[in-house]
Amino acid sequence: MEARQPLGEFLRTRRAQVLPENVGLVAYGDQRRVPGLRREELARLAGVSASYYARLEQGQSSNASPEVLDAIAQALRLDEAERRHLHDLAAGTRRRPRVRRPVPEQVTPDVVQLMAALADVPTVVLGRRSDVLAWNRAGHALFAGHLDPGSPDRPAERPNMARLLFLDGHTRALYADWPAKAKAVVGTLRLACGRHPDDTALAALIGELTVKSAEFASWWADHRVKAGGAAVYEMLHPLVGSMEVTQQTLNTEIGQHIVVATTEPGSPSQAAMTLLMHSVRTDQDRVLAHFSNPT
Numbered sequence: 001m002e003a004r005q006p007l008g009e010f011l012r013t014r015r016a017q018v019l020p021e022n023v024g025l026v027a028y029g030d031q032r033r034v035p036g037l038r039r040e041e042l043a044r045l046a047g048v049s050a051s052y053y054a055r056l057e058q059g060q061s062s063n064a065s066p067e068v069l070d071a072i073a074q075a076l077r078l079d080e081a082e083r084r085h086l087h088d089l090a091a092g093t094r095r096r097p098r099v100r101r102p103v104p105e106q107v108t109p110d111v112v113q114l115m116a117a118l119a120d121v122p123t124v125v126l127g128r129r130s131d132v133l134a135w136n137r138a139g140h141a142l143f144a145g146h147l148d149p150g151s152p153d154r155p156a157e158r159p160n161m162a163r164l165l166f167l168d169g170h171t172r173a174l175y176a177d178w179p180a181k182a183k184a185v186v187g188t189l190r191l192a193c194g195r196h197p198d199d200t201a202l203a204a205l206i207g208e209l210t211v212k213s214a215e216f217a218s219w220w221a222d223h224r225v226k227a228g229g230a231a232v233y234e235m236l237h238p239l240v241g242s243m244e245v246t247q248q249t250l251n252t253e254i255g256q257h258i259v260v261a262t263t264e265p266g267s268p269s270q271a272a273m274t275l276l277m278h279s280v281r282t283d284q285d286r287v288l289a290h291f292s293n294p295t
Contacts, residue, residue: 006194007089008057013223014076015042023075045075064090081191081227088194104155107134111258120277122261128192129202130162130185133256141280142237142245142261142273146170162189162205166213176234176242179215186219187226188257194225195255227251240276243269 016036025041037045043053048068056064056072064072069090073083105127115123115136122142125134132144132152140149144159151157162185164171165178175181189206196202209216230248237243243263250258263269 005059006092006197007086008059010086010089010223011057011072011076013221014078014082015039018042018076023077042072042075046071048072081225084227085191085194085225088191089197092194092197105131105133105256107256108252108254111252111256114258118260122273124161124259126161126257126259128196128255128257129199129205130160130189132159132161137280138277139259139261141276142235143174144171145239160205161185162209166209166216170238174235174237176236180231181233182215183219183224184226184231186216187224190220190223190225191227192255237272237276239279240272243272245269245273 018036020037020041023037023045025037039054039057040050043050046053046068048071053072066087069087070083073086076082078086107125111125111134115125115134119136120138121136122138123136124132124139124143127133134152135143135149137149140147143161144164147159148157151159161171165182165185166172172178189202192199192202193206206220210220211217230246232244232246235243235245244267246262246264248260248262250260252258263273
């Protein structure tokens with residue numbers, strides 16, 4: 001039963017957000033006891049029986065075909081990321097839960113090569129649970145300069161970007177519009193849960209954030225999903241001040257995410273980013289000089 005709950009919860013929250021007038025239904029001013037569409041209204045729009053749709057929401061049916069799911073997605077006006085999430089959740093109801101010890105994720109050789117080519121561009125590689133699997137020097141300086149740069153190399157000590165964003169004051173202060181960034185991270189985690197319903201470490205992370213952050217708990221209950229892509233954030237770096245930074249997320253075939261941060265050429269933000277990278281190189285050169293010529 002537990003494995004079936006996310007599908008029903010997702011359908012109910014999405015149904016509640018679709019107004020009758022937005023899908024061509026006339027309410028005639030009646031008093032509606034539920035927000036959004038009624039079950040029978042959505043079933044009619046999707047071309048399925050009301051009883052079948054009710055069983056689907058209640059977790060009593062695990063054999064919905066891709067065609068039926070697509071019809072429901074269209075009736076709910078889901079975007080492409082939400083549609084894929086619906087299919088992932090439905091597939092999860094058909095699998096037997098498997099409990100296995102989480103295996104530490106590893107960065108593939110081709111991603112290592114990509115990071116080497118982007119040496120001066122802030123880059124971070126995140127696992128499916130938002131664990132930091134790797135970052136280059138620039139990425140560490142931009143996103144987590146207050147942390148040990150070698151921590152991603154030790155699986156037991158890897159930082160987790162979602163945990164940092166909600167529970168770490170330094171990371172939270174990096175974003176002028178923190179809620180926008182935080183909601184995007186929640187949406188990414190929601191997608192990951194749909195794709196990996198048996199991941200106990202991911203479930204533990206969601207539980208921890210739900211208990212420790214009221215904002216996370218509220219946004220998690222909304223069932224929004226987000227598939228990455230590109231977004232512009234104003235970042236308030238403690239060393240160089242405000243920067244408009246475009247964070248682009250590249251998704252790999254094995255579910256890892258490469259986050260690359262860039263700034264507009266010729267802009268004050270690019271000047272600030274250049275200054276940050278220069279300070280990082282200067283600090284590293286100073287350390288190397290100290291060990292080369294100890295006093």
